[in-house]
Amino acid sequence: MPVNASLTFIGAAQQVTGSCYLIKLPHQQLLLECGMVQGHDQVREWHKFRFPFNAKDIDAVVLSHAHIDHSGLLPLLVSKGFHGKIYCTPGTADILPVLLKDSVNLYLKDLEWQNKKAVRAGKKPQSPVMSVKDVERVVDLIVELPYSKRGFPLDGVELEFADAGHILGSAIVQLWLKGKQAMRKLVFSGDLGNPATVLLPPATDIGQADIVLMESTYGNRDHQPLADTIEELAAALEQAYNENGNVFIPAFALGRSQEILYYLALLFKQGRLKQRMVFLDSPMAISITKIYNEYLHRLDQADLDKIGYKPGMTLQQLLPILKLSETVEDSMAINRISQGAIIIAGSGMCNGGRIVHHLKHNLWKNTNHLIFIGFQARGTLGRRLVDGEKRVKMFGQDIVVKANVHTIGGFSAHAGQSELLAWAKAITGQPDFYLIHGEPEAQLVLQEKLAELGIASQIPAKGDSFDF
Structure with missing residues (x-):
């Protein structure tokens, strides 16, 4: 029956x-x-x-x-x-x-x-x-x-x-x-x-x-091979450094933020990361990163070996140039840095969170670089930027888009x-x-x-x- x-x-x-x-x-x-x-x-x-x-x-x-x-x-x-x-x-x-x-x-x-x-x-x-x-x-x-x-x-x-x-x-x-x-x-x-x-x-x-x-x-x-994706990220970061700009990476607090920290730690260990400041500018991503730290010893050991993990280490220790931006004041202070920084902030589709404030202050500067590493759903600011819009409205203001926009799809967790x-x-x-x-x-x-x-x-x- x-x-x-x-x-x-x-x-x-x-x-x-x-x-x-x-x-x-x-x-x-x-x-x-x-x-x-x-x-x-x-x-x-x-x-x-x-x-x-x-x-x-x-x-x-x-x-x-x-x-x-x-x-x-x-x-x-x-x-x-x-x-x-x-x-x-x-x-x-x-x-x-x-x-x-x-x-x-x-x-x-x-x-x-x-x-x-x-x-x-x-x-x-x-x-x-x-x-x-x-x-x-x-x-x-x-x-x-x-x-x-x-x-x-x-x-x-x-x-x-x-x-x-x-x-x-x-x-x-x-x-x-x-x-x-x-x-x-x-x-x-x-x-x-x-x-x-x-x-x-x-x-x-x-x-x-x-x-x-x-x-x-x-x-x-299909996604492009991971090795090609890492090289694409490294090239975008080097271009931003050579052009005396900053890098902004919209990322979801859960999963994607921890993954990008891993890849930055990998490039850092390989001596290929020229920037000397990485900001994780999301209280939620910071909290979740601390949870990930508690689980690290249970995760893929081969991946951890590549970035020099030893039992008890945290992602912050594996990427020593990482700074955690806990407060609003910490976040606002980032916009006084004109070059040489990588800023990871939510939300991943730019439909809220601290990233939109950074974009308001930085989208119109042609030395800056915006790197999308995740799927951008229809209707989001992120999707509009990926699709090439040259002018967007934010906080009631028209903002011209002069920053370099990169879309790197191989990091997808799907x-x-x-x-x-x-x-x-x-x-x-x-x-x-x-x-x-x-x-x-x-x-x-x-x-x-x-x-x-x-x-x-x-x-x-x-x-x-x-x-x-």
Whole structure:
């Protein structure tokens, strides 16, 4: 007898951010991910957002990893009445409070600023839709489940995490949904890691499955070889140094910031880094780097050996020219440095955070260099700069873009097309494939490539649902 259940694609369907999928069972509801759509005015997005379900009816949440586009709506879910358990790996459990607290604090700060403008214009201020207390409630609901151990989030549901190799704590979600006489296995890839990503293992191959939700961010292309990518980074850094400018690297606080610190430490150890100042200008990235330091001894030893790691060392010790910019005053002081500095700041898509302040002060200088090392979603300032816009509006001002813009794609922590195909091909049982977490053009190419392997797949739209 088949399982009486359905799955609805709430987010990250034909788009990259906002990962969220609702599994309805006969008497229970499980939410797979609870992510925020990134790239727009976050205050407006928070206030107009409505869950297409009653938060009080959700019995449990399962997270693949801590990135905000997979977890960022959790405080709102709790504020609307969710009180079930949230299942994730220990690494995710360590990182999640840092990301959520930062996200909510940024929202509250932006809301305060918008309310001041509204009051001056004679308009009514808006009340916040969530608070830092909601983050604390989220933390209280977390249940840690290590890789390769079975958990039981709901009656008739078994859960097991496998390493996705994407960021610290990232997981492939395996769910066994039990009916009266049958069990269906649903696999959600989460974000599959790029095998070239330093410090982390390759994504785990999965055995049998009945249903597969697979990410498709880079479904239309492979990344260039890592050695070429490192050389491209080194060349951009040397060019900036020779032109007496500074380098600005937008980077997400989780994963990408730690990876770029690793590569800078590698170039430093090789004597190829001419700059003598590296600033990590993100309180959240600093906090997460400290968490990474606690896990370093468990990460890829071969990668660590290349930068001279010894037991007990930290990333700061491995890159001695690194300076941590904790305060706003520290960040502002960076803009008084005219040359010879590398500044890593969030957000990675330039849709908020300290990087936008640095860009306001530096985009119009032709000696400066802006290096993008991660995916830029549609609608973000980062995407507009990558696409070559020569004038952008920031903080109500028109800013001319004269800085040199570099796009280096090989550092991506996402699997490329070849890795996605290999991962899918290794799954047995002729499962139904659904391509999610990607833009339509990437998904269509990946769908064709899967078909060449004899794997049929569907590309669901937001709001689509199917029974199984």
